[in-house]
Amino acid sequence: MNVLIVHAHNEPQSFNSAMARLAVEVLEGQGHSVQLSDLYAMGFNPVASADDFRQRANADYLVYALEQRHAVNNGTLAADIAAELDKIRWADLIILNFPIYWFSMPAILKGWIDRVFVSGYCYGGTRIYDRGGLKGKRAMLSFSLGGQTHMFGPDAVHGDLDAMLRPIQRGVLGYVGLSVLPPFVAFHVPYISEQARQQYLAQYREHLLTLDERAPLVFPSLDDFDATLHPRVL
Secondary structure, three states: OEEEEEEOOOOOOOHHHHHHHHHHHHHHHOOOEEEEEEHHHHOOOOOOOHHHEOOOOOOOOOOHHHHHHHHHHHOOEOHHHHHHHHHHHHOOEEEEEEEOEOOEOOHHHHHHHHHHOOEOOOEOOOOOHHHOOOOOOEEEEEEEOOOOHHHOOOOOOOOOHHHHHHHHHHHHHHOOOOEEOOOEEEOOHHHOOHHHHHHHHHHHHHHHHOHHHOOOOOOOOHHHEOOOOOEOOO
16 A cells, blocks of 8 residues: 655654654555655645646636646646645555644645645546545544543534544545545643653554554535535435
8 A cells, every 4th residue: 555644743853743753654564655745844835826837727817726727737737736746646545644723734734735636636526525536545634632532522612523623524535535534633742741642652553553444434425416516306
């Protein structure tokens, strides 16, 4: 299996960075091929702009998704985007590894998605969900956060964790056709002991070793909708 780990943490000595290194170690130890995109170390530019295209379909007005399609068809994506897109093409499994910021991902990772999940290849028109451009590949989130477990749930102060993750797991990964495995979550990380952090790493190791045993999340099938994406009436 080919695995792409996209890592977004600005401190190489952080627990989150230890998670990324552990994933490389465990997956390579199983005989898988692994590539790591360490976005901060790479100095990855997260800002989507006209500079992302070496040739424009419309030089006077930027419609970013349409320019992505044109660039994919003509091989004119900026070099840094093309390099990351090649990794996506190569990968069977994509792991996004990051700390939760403001109920979401760090800006550098959101920018990676904006620029690299290109229209015309990853999605476009009705090439979404179970017909998305990345259908047949899998994805998973591995992340740390500051809150404690009791802070997440239907009646908890922060609400349900699955609802918080929906924009990422469904709105990004599921949308482009990826089969999304259940995430790995490390709670309260900035405030726990070194022993507790080591326990989380041991749990993450086991999570990685048992990926094939985990049923993917369920997202819409376009078979349940008509050509205009209205629900079919049974």
